[in-house]
Amino acid sequence: MTLHCAVLDDYQTVALSLADWSAVAGDVEVRSHARHLATEDEVAQAVGDCEILVAMRERTPFTASLFARLPRLRLLITSGMRNASIDLEAAARHGVTVCGTASSSEPPAELTWALILGLARHVVEENVALRGNGPWQSTVGADLHGRRLALLGLGKIGVKVARVGQAFGMDVMAWSENLTDERAADHGVVRAASLDELLEAGDFVSVHLQLGDRTRGLIGERELRRMRTTAYLVNTSRAAIVDQSALVRALHEGWIAGAGSDVFAAEPLPADDPLRDAPNFLGLPHLGYVTRRNYEGYFTQAVEDIAAYLAGSPVRRLT
Known part of the structure; x- marks a missing residue:
């Protein structure tokens, strides 16, 4: 049969x-x-x-x-x-x-850097302007060298992201509930004492945690407001770790400089999802492992x- x-x-x-x-x-x-x-x-x-x-x-x-x-x-x-x-x-x-x-674990780590670099150097905006005969050089990029990369999670993907950040000359710090000083030190990373410390210190905050009871909604309005107004948030892990409504408000009201995400609460992303029109947002259709x-x-x-x-x-x- x-x-x-x-x-x-x-x-x-x-x-x-x-x-x-x-x-x-x-x-x-x-x-x-x-x-x-x-x-x-x-x-x-x-x-x-x-x-x-x-x-x-x-x-x-x-x-x-x-x-x-x-x-x-x-x-x-x-x-x-x-x-x-x-x-x-x-x-x-x-x-x-x-x-x-x-x-x-290599592809999602690589895509994380596509989002970070795309945000930092306004790649999409400048490409659209060039292809549409728009203004020549309309943005000023954010530096990576000498800035701080803040990682939520230092597992297989987080470690790979950290290595690239170090190659760019960034200071790398990380936090998770289970992260030890020894593991952080093994990878040349400073362990943040708390989530608040990580968010307050990071110029680029990147999420690499598994979704679970402890991480669902971990980044909400309170946490986004603790970030620097010049900082960027990148999420290639799971959408539910970041409160999506709070993220939309953060982008519209300028709590942070911008955000990139490869993951969404509903996929494919509905046509009327407010993230589609959020300023300074770089979204991809869950390509991390593709x-x-x-x-x-x-x-x-x-x-x-x-x-x-x-x-x-x-x-x-x-x-």
């Missing part, structure tokens, strides 16, 4: 070309969905015939109610080895095996996960 597999949220329609699916071609019929399925009704209608689903990061929440509406589903694969949008207990109750893939090498790894390992499951020995299981 041929099984049916759907790749969800394949926005660029590259899932079937960036991996060799021939290893499972005799057993599995694979299709991809480029359009985001925004509701459980849409998901159930579009892929209710599938025994296997491949999800991209946390774009599609797999809740208990959705699992109940996908009775044929037996294998769910997510890119990465962590996905807060999958109810693993519900998956187990419905007999669904959940597996993951490797995920590189690189050819990362995608090749995701989909190649998705094929491996399917083959292993069909052989009766699932690999890279999420529990």
Whole structure:
């Protein structure tokens, strides 16, 4: 019997070309969905015939109610080895095996610097002016050398961001609830004594924390007002760490110089979201992990996960 597999949220329609699916071609019929399925009704209608689903990061929440509406589903694969949008207990109750893939930390670290540099040197504004025959040199850039890079989180991505900041000649400091003086010192970083100290000292504040009960809404109005009016905030982690309404106010009222974000509370970003029109805001459509090498790894390992499951020995299981 041929099984049916759907790749969800394949926005660029590259899932079937960036991996060799021939290893499972005799057993599995694979299709991809480029359009985001925004509701459980849409998901159930579009892929209710599938025994296997491949999800991209946390774009599609797999809740208990959705699992109940996908009775044929037996294998769910997510890119990465962590996905807060999958109810693993519900998956187990419905007999669904959940597996993951490797995920590189280099691409989001690199994109963090695209946002920092884009904000500091007004790249988008100057490019639009040049292409539209607008004013020649209308902005004055912010320096990196000699300024302070303030990192919320010093994990795998934070460490990589810190190294680049040091190469630019920046002073780097970091804070998280679990960060120790020893780990900070190992990476040539000063540990801030508190979140307030970090925010007050940073010229560029970059978020690299996991989303959880302790970090949800961590940066709200109070915290944004503690930042310098000349400082920039960058978030390539999770939108819910920063209060989005407070961020919009901060940009409109000039509490900070600007902000860059690759993550949003609702994705794709609704057309009427106020961040789209916020001044001094540089937004990207969640591209942090979207690189050819990362995608090749995701989909190649998705094929491996399917083959292993069909052989009766699932690999890279999420529990």
